[in-house]
Amino acid sequence: MVTTENGSGENKDELLQRIELMETMIAEGRRSTVRNGWIFVLWGSLYFAAVGWELFLPFRNWAWPVCMGAGVVITIVVRVRQRRTAGGTVNMQSRSIMAVWRMMGTAVSLFAFTGILTHHAGGTMYMAAILFFIGLAHATSAMILRWRVQGAVAAIWWVGGMAIFFANRWQESLAIFLTASFFGMILFGLYAMMLERRREAVQKHA
Amino acid sequence: MPEELPELDPIIHGKLRLAVLSLLAGVEAADFTWLRQRTGSTDGNLGAQMLKLEEAGYVAMEKKFAGRKPQTLYRMTPAGREALAQYVAALKRLLGGAL
Numbered sequence: 001m002v003t004t005e006n007g008s009g010e011n012k013d014e015l016l017q018r019i020e021l022m023e024t025m026i027a028e029g030r031r032s033t034v035r036n037g038w039i040f041v042l043w044g045s046l047y048f049a050a051v052g053w054e055l056f057l058p059f060r061n062w063a064w065p066v067c068m069g070a071g072v073v074i075t076i077v078v079r080v081r082q083r084r085t086a087g088g089t090v091n092m093q094s095r096s097i098m099a100v101w102r103m104m105g106t107a108v109s110l111f112a113f114t115g116i117l118t119h120h121a122g123g124t125m126y127m128a129a130i131l132f133f134i135g136l137a138h139a140t141s142a143m144i145l146r147w148r149v150q151g152a153v154a155a156i157w158w159v160g161g162m163a164i165f166f167a168n169r170w171q172e173s174l175a176i177f178l179t180a181s182f183f184g185m186i187l188f189g190l191y192a193m194m195l196e197r198r199r200e201a202v203q204k205h206a
Numbered sequence: 207m208p209e210e211l212p213e214l215d216p217i218i219h220g221k222l223r224l225a226v227l228s229l230l231a232g233v234e235a236a237d238f239t240w241l242r243q244r245t246g247s248t249d250g251n252l253g254a255q256m257l258k259l260e261e262a263g264y265v266a267m268e269k270k271f272a273g274r275k276p277q278t279l280y281r282m283t284p285a286g287r288e289a290l291a292q293y294v295a296a297l298k299r300l301l302g303g304a305l
Contacts, residue, residue, distance in 0.1 A: 087239030
């Protein structure tokens with residue numbers, strides 16, 4: 001055991017430095033270092049790509065399965081690479097958010113797959129349900145993170161879901177979906193990426 | 207009779223080991239790469255200090271695979287949390303009014 005003088009001078013300074021070190025490291029450990037913004041940009045862009053393929057390219061039945069499959073593969077590959085280079089932590093918050101998005105993805109995949117298989121895909125209820133699923137994931141994540149911006153994004157998806165019920169033509173439903181994708185995925189993702197970069201810059205200069 | 211001065215646990219008192227334990231106090235688990243980046247240490251130094259913490263029973267190590275690459279995950283044990291709490295209490299007593 002180390003016995004330290006309870007006096008002034010170097011020992012006291014050293015002990016104070018230890019406390020400062022602990023405070024810094026505890027705060028550092030709690031600070032999220034995960035980069036997630038790009039995932040929203042990627043998936044929002046893939047929604048646009050899938051719609052574009054479906055409207056203008058051949059083999060339109062393959063548009064959604066291929067684009068969504070590519071999204072899953074790209075997300076997993078980039079995540080594994082990020083983990084290799086920057087490492088990572090496990091905590092309750094990150095596990096909760098990961099669980100929300102994974103389960104949302106699983107639910108939408110099963111829903112979409114069954115819809116396509118039974119020729120129910122593309123209807124009003126079908127489209128609206130997908131928007132509500134995505135809004136639900138955003139809202140849950142916003143509550144976990146206590147992040148109002150993401151709460152507003154959830155509202156965009158839910159309002160979009162409600163608006164689809166008032167759409168008269170499928171083109172209108174598609175326009176609502178693409179609007180929600182742009183604001184609720186691409187723009188939100190870019191905003192999150194900007195915050196992540198700013199936070200990293202602050203950490204480097206701290 | 208003057209109050210006897212508390213003793214500081216030498217395992218925890220090392221700067222790098224204290225930094226690692228403090229980092230692990232804020233998370234459930236962390237991998238080696240993350241700990242190395244946050245502490246700014248080298249592989250060799252961090253590995254040696256982690257071994258000391260492991261031998262003292264303050265951290266537990268788990269080997270996993272992320273894809274095909276092995277990953278070393280560390281988490282703080284209940285004994286580690288208790289030791290860190292005692293270390294903080296001892297520091298407070300030593301510093302007295304300085305805090």
